[in-house]
Every structure is written in C-alpha cells, then in structure tokens.
Amino acid sequence: MNADMAPFVLSVQLAAMTLVVLLVIGLPLAWWLAMTKSPYKPIIEAINALPLVLPPTVLGFYLLVFLGPQGWAGQTWTALFGQPLTFTFTGLVVASCIYSLPFVIQPLQGAFERLDRRMVEASLTLGASWPRTFWRVVLPQARHGLLTACVLGFAHTVGEFGVVLMVGGNIPGETQVLSIAIYEHVEALDYAAAGSMSMMLVVLSFLCLLPLYTKSRKRRRLLGEVAA
C-alpha cells in the first residue's frame, strides 16, 4: 500500500470499528436514558458528556493510566488476551469509543425521546416482541437521529488527535492515524505531504457530513428499508 494511504486507511478502519462498538453499546444505553425515570440518570448523562468538555489530553492521560500496564483495565486485558492495550490498534478503539461516546449517545437519546410512544404501543398491541418493535418501529422512526449519531461518531473519531497520541503514540501501520501523520509531516517540514493528507481529511469529513444535510426522499426510503 502507498505509504501516504496507510494512515488514511487506518483512520477509516478505526472510525468504522469504533462506530460499530458504539452502536452496540449506545443503542441500549440511549434507549435507557430516554425512557428511564431513575434518579441516577443525570449522573450518567453528565459522565457521558464529559468528553465534550475535557481537553483531549486530559482524557488521553486518564485513559493512558487506565488502559496502561499498571491500570486495572490494561492488566485485565493483558491477562485475558496476552497483549497490552496501550500503543495498539485495539487500545485506540477502546479510547475512541470513550472519546466519541456522547456524539453517538446524545443524538440517539434525543431521537428516542422525540419518538411517538403510540407507535411503540401500536407495535406491542399488534403482538410484536420488544426486539421486533425496536428493530422495525423504533429504529426507522429514529432514523434521522441514528444517521446523525453514525455521522458524528464516525467523523469525530476520524478527526481525533490528542487522545490518539496519548494512548496510541505514533506507530506507522498500527496507531499512526491520519491526524498523527499530518502532525509528523508538519514537524518534518514536509508541507506537501501534510497538505495532501489534510485535504484527504477535509474531503472525508465533508463526505461524512453531507448526508446529514441532504434530505432526499430516496435516502429516507433507503434508511427505512435498511432498518426494516
């Protein structure tokens, strides 16, 4: 593979993996947050929103300590799989999930809160189980929130820098994502390479955001069918 393309591919892989994990965790968590009357809800919401306000270096530092060989998460992971979490691609996925969590949870939670509850009730009274109701009614009804969550979760992960640098370092082919590679090229005063990679990031981010602002009927139908 072209050396210039490797960070790009790695960034896309990282963002895709992170998004899949975040959807698996985020859909039930966002549903719970939208429906619960638990007194713990504000605490969970505040913790979820922390990555929005903390400097990435602070988050990265705690993640480094937490996921590192001395941290309990790092130790547990190493005991289970025989590999460290820090300075590996897997570590980057874990860190990115925490960093991008609010960008996935908040649009989903908002969409679930705006959902017409009677649709859910109609599905249940028609004999559909909860999983079927969620898949065939809730998700299609929340499709705009789902799309926003996917786009923001993916794009935010592609664009992350501080957390990646702290947790993953700069290992070509393993943890050197696009933003880190750009930084390295700038440090080496290779502005041509930095420029072409930056343009890749701009184009990728633009392509990610475009569907959010395209309200074509075709896309809506497609999304409805995918969820059904």
Add this chain to the structure above:
Amino acid sequence: MKGVCVQATLQQGAFKLDVQAGFAAGGVTAILGGSGAGKSTLLRLIAGLEKAKRGQVAVNGELWLDTAQKLFVPPQRRSVGFMFQDYALFDHMSVAANIAYGLKGPRKDREHAVERWLARMQLEQLGTRSPETLSGGQRQRVALARALATDPSVLLMDEPFSAIDGHLKSTLLDDLSAVVRDQQRTVLMVTHNVSETRAIADNIGVMAGGRLVRLGRADEVFDDPRAYEAALMIGWQNLLPVVWASGNRLGGAWGALDLDRPASLDAAWIGIRPERIRIEAEPGAGLPSTVKAVREFGPIREIECVLGNGARLIVHKAWDAPVPAPGTRVGVVLPAEHVRLLVEGSSAFLADQMVAPCSTQKEALA
C-alpha cells in the same frame, strides 16, 4: 365467560381510575365521558399499556391481569386490537406492510390476508402507498384493518372518529358497523360524541371522575341514565335538583311532583326527555311556567319554558303540532312514568351494572 371483565383501580398522580364492570361479548360498547373521565386509561388498562395498582382484567375468561397472583400478561401477548386516536400508523412502511405487521404464519397466507383486508376496506389501489399520502378516512380504514387483521378477542378504539368530520364520518360509521357485526367482534369504543354513540353502539358505558357510573344497553341508557353525570353526557337538558322527598312526592325550588314510586333523597336530581313533557294551556295543570322561546329544528319544534324559580325546561313537539306563542303562561306536565331519578354517580356506586362476564370469571376462579 365471554366478554371483558375489569375490576381494577389505578393511580396516576392525583387521578384515580376505579372501574368494576363487565362488558358484554359481541357488539359495540361506547364509553362516553368528558375529558379526564378516564376513558382512554380504561382502554389502556385492558390493553396492558397501563398497569393497575390492584385488581383483575379478564377477557373471554382468560386472565390478563391479577395483582393478587402477581399476574401481568404484557400487551404483546394479549389478543387486542388497539386503534389509537390519530391511528399511529407506521409512516415508514407501506399500507400493506402496516396491515401485515401483526400477522403470523407462512408468507403466502399473510399476503392473502392483506389482500382480503385491502379489498374489505376498499383500499385495493393503495397497498403500496405510504400512509402519509392518504386522506383521513383512508388512514382510519388502514388502522382498522391493521387492528382487526390479527383477529383480536377485543377491539379497543380510542376516539376513532375525532379526526374526521361530516359526511365521511357517517360512511365510516356504517363501514365500521358492518365490519364489526360481520365478524361478531367485541368492541369498546371511547368517544365523547353522542351522535356517534347513537349510530353504532349496542351498549353504553358512561365514565365520570375515573368511575364507570352507568353501563347498560344503549336504549336503556338513553331512556334512563340513572346517574346525573350520565344524563349530562348523553345530552339531557331537563334536570331539576331534588331538595326534599316524602313518600311518593319530591320537590325543590322549582315546585313539586308526585311519582308513581317512592321518592328518595338518594336521587339528587330528576330528569326527563324533552319529548315526554306535555304542555297544558291551563297554568294550574302541572308546573306553572312561561314560554320563553320556540325554535324550529327540522321536523322538531323546541319550546323553552321557564319555571317560577327560573329553571328551564326544554320540550320537543312535532313540527305540525300546535305550540304556544312566546310569553304565554302554560302548565308543564312531567308524566310520573317518564320522570327518571338520577343519583350523582361518581359518589354513589351503582351495583347493578352489567357484571355477567365478571361473575362467571369469579366462579371460574373459585
């Protein structure tokens, strides 16, 4: 065992639902009541969308809720069809997919069932359309087909005609009536509209303050509402408060009446239908009053009479019957056999409701 039995209480903040009643199987029971009376909550309780604090719900002898046994059958395992006020159609699916949603079994059977329902509801050309693109009447027919396609034990309808007006409503009422009778359905329909009730209901339940204050055959309820709230709800205007009762006689500031049965202060009001009242030219015959106005309503003439204390009575006469001119002093006669005694139902429990499905339920449980 057939029918719907509800004996339950439910608390929602300051609102309390307390219903003890059996709804007969087959035919339409209209649940009338003002806003906040608990009509929709009752339907939601039967469907399992609300949980009762205490009590039982049983349909056709099958227990769906029994708090004593900690039994709660979730809505998806109850055989109900629920038609929501503005239908809650799935706009991300086609009309056909909406109707097919609750169907089970082989694909071919489901497709045939959908085709049958599309034809039955005159929606043949609309199967592939999105519900968003349909008119109000068409949406209502889709919702009805979707709710009935699963062949539910009971069909619950929450204000099904509130979004529809005029001529279309009467067509839809006829359609609904035909579908329901065709299939011997048990239907509970919440409404606040008396004319809808007259058009379709076999039985009427009236709710007030979270309680069912009257339940009976439609003609019986229209003839004798028994509860003051029920009389108001079905549009009775001739209501006079009872202040004293002695033997067969009762009265108030408006005058006094002799009944053909013992009077009692349990009934705080008397009521009478406007077509039952007689007007005599001689003010001494009956309650002395003055004709205030005469209005024409198609085949009916409405005569408004004012009694000595200012209370109003409305009298209906045929359009060709002689009527006194406004300002005339007349005697208003309330024939004893047509005078109804009305208790304030929300504070007095009416024991003789239609409890048949519940009593058999109790025997089955015992």
